[in-house]
Amino acid sequence: MVKASASQPRLSNVLVLDNGASTIKAGFATRNTDLSDCSVVPNCIARSRDRRLYIGKQLENCKDFGSIVFRQPVEKGYIVNWESQKEIWDRLLLDDDSPLKCDPKTTTLILTEAPNAPTPLQTNVDQIIFEEYEFGAYYRCPASQLISWNNIGQLFDPGTPTQHNAAECVLAVDCGYSFTQVIPVINGRPYQAGIRRIDVGGKVLTNYLKEMFSVRQLNMMDETYIVNEIKESCCYVSSDPKRELDICKRKKQNDIVKEYVLPDYKNLHKGILRDVAERHHLGKDMEQTLVVGNERFMAPELLFHPGDVGYRQAGLTEIIMKSAESVPEEYRALLLANIVLIGGNALLKGLKERLEAELIPMAPENHMVRISIPEDPIKFAWQGGVALGNNKTALEQHRVTRADYQEHGTTWLAKRMLGQQAPTVQTAGSAAMASNKRRRSPG
Template structure:
């Protein structure tokens, strides 16, 4: 078939004349006579590729011969396959296609906050009043013990008796789902299989899905997610949304109990993967003002592993244990001046001139032995206990104790949230990132955001986090501005609860979700635009 190119715009009329010429030098006929040749042209239009059957005028070098019927017949046979349908059959008029869209099943929605460290999930009925108790938190990982070779899938980790040297496989990296093989196995185990917890088991074909995501997620990862949800799990309908924005839906109307987003809200989501600042206005994310810090819970745990391995034991393979230690003993100092004072109190002195550590800062953490105890615990510092352990002298009563004396590790590790340059990360601290985010907003919005800062995520549970953040931001803004920083009642489940309250409103959910029939009819490109 000849390759044709359109010289100028034209109307797609099968009976009309088209101004075209051949792209290739080979002519369909050999005789240099002017005439018309019946052909089939493939034209690319904005609405798709259409096949047009008609006639075209040949040029001086590429002409057909009306005097050679055999040649003309062979040319016609080559260009006119019998199976080609008419243009009106191939491309129906715009808007004539009958929609197969079905209404979503609004009676039950699975709200899934897909975090990097844990999943927060729960079923929400239409018109209900969900609370924190309706949310289930489960590890988002597959763990394998290098000792007994046992594998633990998500919630099965709660039954583990030996957390020593566990190897973790996490499907989420930097806040984005990158390993769907592992994530699918976790989802199926948590809400589809027979091992699913009571109240979580559901049939995706009869359930809506509200799934959270991080801002600025790559489009290819979003497309993969959409395909998994509709083509493999086959949910009835689906809504993918930036998780932190759902924190705006936490103020039920006192008159009719409807949930409306707060007008101005600055959400600081400090999670396992990173820390994100998200300004929200009337329930809409101001994309240009979003800022991200690479410091999250994972980085803090890894830094604590390095410090403890350098000063005490080799604990580079004890991620689970070090994460527990971080959560148990960490605190954030109120200011940089206090940081220097605490650092002085934990200094042991020069060699040959040692001194006692301050009992106000240093604590002892008793490590678990995974025989008599599964979890460790913190207690006041006892210098004599540390000395006895170093000399190999143990108490005659009770099990043997391995103790970590933790001093500046307690406050130097979480200090990275406010001063990441301490370990060479060239980023502004949390307060600086907040001011960078607000700098692109109008003055009126900036004032409203500063008066309504909400922090969520596991790192916000570190003692002193809210007070330090408010003090640092207060020092960077004019005195006449009000600065109010609050921590959610449950910063782990708060995003999930915002999504649950959103999903409990039939009108909001009906406008937001996309049904499986719509996805099959309009495709992934349309879905990406719908959720953008």
């Protein structure tokens, strides 16, 4: 075992890196840091049809996304391809022209991971951080754990005093690219017995759309990027999918059906969503288009009915209730009153309203159901990491220095990180008081 040296470099920077499967959200934690300081970088290596290679942020320079092929280092929330991941991180952290270029030896890294990651994968991460990059200190935790460091109370009541420590109870609903997870966070730590997951995320929704378009209209199986743009521009969660399906069948012209003009990357570099009637008005018969009808709401419906594509799992509403019911009774009222939606799919219109409509009848009569979506649900975990990074006392308690790692080794580090994530559950008087409140409509 390598013995730590007596003099250690001063840790002057805190870098927060939310390493998502679709995008990396990264930036330094300072007192003046805001959302605009967060760099959002595609977490992929892409090869275009003209054989050009784009790594991470370089994807912004791509002019032709037709049939582009992606290689992503994160699968099902876990880093499984370190050759690709390290290439992306190198461009992000070490390139001279990167705004995040830093000296790892003087930097504390706060890194997110998926909950319940296999130990060998966690060990790989620890070794890369301390042995390859040589970061001075490091804290690894689920993204949902970081959101509790945000001002959760102000999401529901703007007049709530500023929060300086982790929120007492948050029910984080992470609607991400690889999966959708519900995680109770109690006193700043995930409650393991309450974690629930369905294997439906943004990737599954995009693939489902590709299949529907390919069977019904044009072969879009190689057009992942374009179909993902269609999903982001026009998909929504329906409050009554059966009624809207009937509308699409019975009425040829309705407010649901739209038309998407596909880019040709010569005259049109980005697709255009428009009403079907506009095609005749503009008279552009040479355009290649897709008619987007019930696909707009049937793809997101997989979040509520995963069985439609073969997943033997409960839907989002059911797993939220199961998660809340699995925690000690004195915390359930607070969790249901502090549900926070994060991740890219939280941007789907109608998701919050659909969850409220289904959860309120399922919740106990004396429990209030409140759901909030942050200003930017994609950056919200990163924002919480910045708040933790600015709390020097809390950060000192959570982080592990490279000197400690060199002295004690990987096994000790794994136990230390696990201990940081183990919840401390005690009887909470405020939770008991909250359970006596009568349920009322969210507002």
